[in-house]
Amino acid sequence: MDAILLQVLNGLDKGGAYALIALGLTLVFGTLGVVNFAHGALFMLGAFCAVTFDKLLKLESVVVDPEKTTAWGSKLEIRTPYVEAWLGDFGRFLHDYSVPASILLAIPVMLVIGIVMERGLIRHFYKRPHADQILVTFGLAIVIQEVIKHFFGANPIPQPAPPAFAGTAYVGALFGMGQTLAYPWWRIIYMFFSLAVIGAVFAFLQFTTYGMVVRAGMHDRQTVGFLGIDIQRRFTVVFGLAAVVAGVAGVMYTPILPPDYHMGMDFLVLSFVVVVVGGMGSLGGAVAAGFLLGILQSFASMNEVKSIVPGIDHIIIYLVAVVVLLTLPRGLFGRKGVMEE
Amino acid sequence: MKFDSFNRRRFLGASAVAGVGLAAPMHFVRGAYAADMSCNMPTGKTVTFGWNIPLTGAYADEGNDELKAFKLAVKHLNGEGDGGMLKTMKPTALKGNGVLGKKVAFVQSDSQTKSDASRDGAKRMIERDGAIMISGGSSSGVAVAVQGLCQELGVIFMAGLTHSNDTTGKDKKRYGFRHFFNAYQSGLALAPVLAQEYGKDRTAYHLTADYTWGWTQEESIKNATEKLGWKTAKAVRTPLGAGDFSQYITPVLNSGADVLILNHYGKDMVNSLTQAVQFGLRDKMVNGKKVEIVVPLFSELMAQGAGDAVKGILGTSNWDWKLPDEATKNFTKSFGTEYGTPPSQAAQTCYVQALLYADACERAGTFYAPAVIKALEGFEFDGMGNGKTLYRAADHQCFKSCLVVRGKEKPKDKFDLMEIVKVVPREDLMYDPKIFGGDLGPSTAKQC
Structure with missing residues (x-):
C-alpha cells in the first residue's frame, strides 16, 4: 500500500513540473499561435535566477594574504560574505532561504525576458509556418543554453532547500501508517506550489476583465480587435506571463534537480507530449495530462510493472500519446479547429 | 669475352645477379626504411600531439581540466615552467628539451562526449593536422570509439579518464593505452572497506547508467560485494x-535493500x-541497519x-591531489600556480599519459609507432603520483595503487571534498587479463 502511495506522490510532484511547463506552452500557443521550443529554456533561466540570487548573496570580500599560499601553490585568499557581514542573522536567514526568496528576482526578470523575446523575435514569426517557428525558437533555446554555459559552466550547481524543509515528511502518519511512508518536504511543497500557480493562472484568466479579453482573443482575435482593444499588447503580456510561470517553476525546482544549462531541453520534449495529449490549446488539458503522465511514468518505474513489461518506464509517455492520439486525435481536451488548418 | 657471345640468356643471367646484388643491402636497412612509413612521422622542428577532450557536454568541466593538464605537460616537456613530474619520474629519458630534439606542439578538438564527434575530431587532427598521438577522455564510450579509429590509422591513443573494463578488456587495442584504473579494480579496492565499514550481511540495490561503463561497473561491484557475502536485491538500469x-x-525504499549503489557518473x-539523500534514504533503518549509499567511482568535480x-x-x-608523495606535491604546485586550483584526477591521468608517451619515444629513439608501443609495453616506472606502476603488455592497462575515498564531513573549501580512507596497493588490484577476453591486434605500421 505504501509503495503505491509513494508512486502516487511521486507522480503528482513530477506531474506538477510537467503541468507548469505545459501550461505556459499552451498559453503561448493558444494566444499567439506560436509553437515555442524556447519555453524549456525559460524554465532553465528561472532556475538560474535562483543560482544568480544565491551567488549575489554569497558575494565575498577577498583579501589576499601575501605571506601564505594554499596547498596547491596559489596565494591564500581570506573570504568574508558581504551579506552576513552587513546583515548578521538576517543575512544568514536570507542565505538559508535563498531559493524561495529568489522568486522575487525571478518574477520581474522573467517578465522582462518574456516581453523582450516576444517583441524582439517571436512577433516576426506570427504569420510564418509552424516549422519556421519551431526552427527559430529551437535555435534561440540553443543560444540561451550556450550563454548560460559560458557564464555558469556545464556542471550542475546545487541549490539546497531551506533547512526547515530539507528533510522528509512522514506522510504515512496521515493515513494511520506510522513512519513507513516518508516523502521529501520540498517535493511536497513543490506539488502544492504548482497547484497554487496553476490556480492563480486560471483565476487570472477566468475572473479578471484582462483575462476575459485574453480568452476572447484566443477564440477570435479579429473580432476583439474590431472592438478597439489592442489585443496584440495583451498577448505580449500573456507571453511574459507564460515566461514568469516557467521561470518560477524553474526556481522552485532547483532543490530537486541541481540546475545546469541543459535542464530545459530535458523537460521540453516531455512537455510537448503533455500538451499534445492534453489537447493543443487547452489549458485544462495541459494540466490534466501533466499530472496523468507524471503518475503513469511513476507507476511504470515500479519493479513489479517492469518485470511484466521490461523497459515500459522508458516508453510509457510516448505509448500513452500514441494511444490517446489514435482514439482522440485532438487529445484529451483538444479544441476543434486548433492546428487543423 | 667477345661481345657476340653475350646472348639473350647471358644478359638475363647477368641482370638477375645484378638485381640480387643491388637489393641485398635493403635487407639490412629494412627497419630504417619502415620507420619512415609510420603515420605522421615528424619531419620539421616540431612534433604534434592531439588532445581530444570534452569542452562541451556533460563532462565539460573535466575536459577543461584535462586540457589545462595537457598544456602544462607540453610546457614541461619543452623545458618551460618548473618541470612538474619530470623531476620525479623514474626512470625517465626525458630531458626537458622536447621529444627527440623536436619541440612539442599540440592541436585540440572538442569531443563533446559523443562518440561520432570525437572520432571526427581525432580523424581531423590525424589527417589534417598531422597529430602523431591522440589523448583525452571522460567517457568510456568515446574512448572505445577513438581507440578503434587510432588502431585503424596506426596512431597511438593514450586514453584519458575512462573507467570501463572494456577499454582494456574486450575492446582493447594494440595502439591504445590506459593509465586510469578500471571498474574491476574499483570493486577489488572497495569491497574490503565496505566489509569493514558496513559488515558482511548486507543487501544491495544497484542503479546503473545504461551504457558500457555502467554495465561493467555494476558487474564488477556486484561480483566483489557478493564475494563478501552481500546479497543483491535488484539491479536497475537508468537512462543516461x-x-x-x-x-x-x-522502489528502493520498499525493496528490503540496506545499501544503494549508484553506478552513475557525471551529472x-x-x-x-x-x-x-532528499528521499531520506540515509536516515532510514532497514533490516535493523542504517541504509548506506555507495558511489563506486568518485570525481571531485x-x-x-x-x-x-x-x-x-x-x-x-x-x-588525489592531497597525497603526500613528492610527485603529487610537485604536480599540484605546478598546476595550482598556473591555474589557481588543484588538479582533478582527470587532469593527473592526462598529464601522466602525455609524459609517458614522450618518454617512450625518447627510450625507443624514434617516433615509429610499433617501436613506441614496444617501449610502453611492460614499462615499469615510479614518481608519477601512484607509486610503482606497470604498463602491462598483455592488455595495456596500468597497474598501480588507487584510493578509497569518503566525502568529507567538514571540508575546508570546495577543493577539499574528499578524504583518503585507504591507499590500496598495486598487488591487491592485479587480475588475469584473460577474464575480459579481447585481442590487442597487430602493431603493424600504417600510413595515414
Missing part, C-alpha cells in the same frame, strides 16, 4: 541523463545522489555538484 531519478529511487551521479549530499559517501578514485 534521466535528470529526475525519483521514480527509480522510490547522473550528482542528480541521483542528491535525490537519494562531480562532488562539487552534489554539495552536502556527498558527505560520508564511500567510493574510489584514481588519484
Whole structure:
C-alpha cells in the first residue's frame, strides 16, 4: 500500500513540473499561435535566477594574504560574505532561504525576458509556418543554453532547500501508517506550489476583465480587435506571463534537480507530449495530462510493472500519446479547429 | 669475352645477379626504411600531439581540466615552467628539451562526449593536422570509439579518464593505452572497506547508467560485494541523463535493500545522489541497519555538484591531489600556480599519459609507432603520483595503487571534498587479463 502511495506522490510532484511547463506552452500557443521550443529554456533561466540570487548573496570580500599560499601553490585568499557581514542573522536567514526568496528576482526578470523575446523575435514569426517557428525558437533555446554555459559552466550547481524543509515528511502518519511512508518536504511543497500557480493562472484568466479579453482573443482575435482593444499588447503580456510561470517553476525546482544549462531541453520534449495529449490549446488539458503522465511514468518505474513489461518506464509517455492520439486525435481536451488548418 | 657471345640468356643471367646484388643491402636497412612509413612521422622542428577532450557536454568541466593538464605537460616537456613530474619520474629519458630534439606542439578538438564527434575530431587532427598521438577522455564510450579509429590509422591513443573494463578488456587495442584504473579494480579496492565499514550481511540495490561503463561497473561491484557475502536485491538500469531519478529511487525504499549503489557518473551521479539523500534514504533503518549509499567511482568535480549530499559517501578514485608523495606535491604546485586550483584526477591521468608517451619515444629513439608501443609495453616506472606502476603488455592497462575515498564531513573549501580512507596497493588490484577476453591486434605500421 505504501509503495503505491509513494508512486502516487511521486507522480503528482513530477506531474506538477510537467503541468507548469505545459501550461505556459499552451498559453503561448493558444494566444499567439506560436509553437515555442524556447519555453524549456525559460524554465532553465528561472532556475538560474535562483543560482544568480544565491551567488549575489554569497558575494565575498577577498583579501589576499601575501605571506601564505594554499596547498596547491596559489596565494591564500581570506573570504568574508558581504551579506552576513552587513546583515548578521538576517543575512544568514536570507542565505538559508535563498531559493524561495529568489522568486522575487525571478518574477520581474522573467517578465522582462518574456516581453523582450516576444517583441524582439517571436512577433516576426506570427504569420510564418509552424516549422519556421519551431526552427527559430529551437535555435534561440540553443543560444540561451550556450550563454548560460559560458557564464555558469556545464556542471550542475546545487541549490539546497531551506533547512526547515530539507528533510522528509512522514506522510504515512496521515493515513494511520506510522513512519513507513516518508516523502521529501520540498517535493511536497513543490506539488502544492504548482497547484497554487496553476490556480492563480486560471483565476487570472477566468475572473479578471484582462483575462476575459485574453480568452476572447484566443477564440477570435479579429473580432476583439474590431472592438478597439489592442489585443496584440495583451498577448505580449500573456507571453511574459507564460515566461514568469516557467521561470518560477524553474526556481522552485532547483532543490530537486541541481540546475545546469541543459535542464530545459530535458523537460521540453516531455512537455510537448503533455500538451499534445492534453489537447493543443487547452489549458485544462495541459494540466490534466501533466499530472496523468507524471503518475503513469511513476507507476511504470515500479519493479513489479517492469518485470511484466521490461523497459515500459522508458516508453510509457510516448505509448500513452500514441494511444490517446489514435482514439482522440485532438487529445484529451483538444479544441476543434486548433492546428487543423 | 667477345661481345657476340653475350646472348639473350647471358644478359638475363647477368641482370638477375645484378638485381640480387643491388637489393641485398635493403635487407639490412629494412627497419630504417619502415620507420619512415609510420603515420605522421615528424619531419620539421616540431612534433604534434592531439588532445581530444570534452569542452562541451556533460563532462565539460573535466575536459577543461584535462586540457589545462595537457598544456602544462607540453610546457614541461619543452623545458618551460618548473618541470612538474619530470623531476620525479623514474626512470625517465626525458630531458626537458622536447621529444627527440623536436619541440612539442599540440592541436585540440572538442569531443563533446559523443562518440561520432570525437572520432571526427581525432580523424581531423590525424589527417589534417598531422597529430602523431591522440589523448583525452571522460567517457568510456568515446574512448572505445577513438581507440578503434587510432588502431585503424596506426596512431597511438593514450586514453584519458575512462573507467570501463572494456577499454582494456574486450575492446582493447594494440595502439591504445590506459593509465586510469578500471571498474574491476574499483570493486577489488572497495569491497574490503565496505566489509569493514558496513559488515558482511548486507543487501544491495544497484542503479546503473545504461551504457558500457555502467554495465561493467555494476558487474564488477556486484561480483566483489557478493564475494563478501552481500546479497543483491535488484539491479536497475537508468537512462543516461534521466535528470529526475525519483521514480527509480522510490522502489528502493520498499525493496528490503540496506545499501544503494549508484553506478552513475557525471551529472547522473550528482542528480541521483542528491535525490537519494532528499528521499531520506540515509536516515532510514532497514533490516535493523542504517541504509548506506555507495558511489563506486568518485570525481571531485562531480562532488562539487552534489554539495552536502556527498558527505560520508564511500567510493574510489584514481588519484588525489592531497597525497603526500613528492610527485603529487610537485604536480599540484605546478598546476595550482598556473591555474589557481588543484588538479582533478582527470587532469593527473592526462598529464601522466602525455609524459609517458614522450618518454617512450625518447627510450625507443624514434617516433615509429610499433617501436613506441614496444617501449610502453611492460614499462615499469615510479614518481608519477601512484607509486610503482606497470604498463602491462598483455592488455595495456596500468597497474598501480588507487584510493578509497569518503566525502568529507567538514571540508575546508570546495577543493577539499574528499578524504583518503585507504591507499590500496598495486598487488591487491592485479587480475588475469584473460577474464575480459579481447585481442590487442597487430602493431603493424600504417600510413595515414
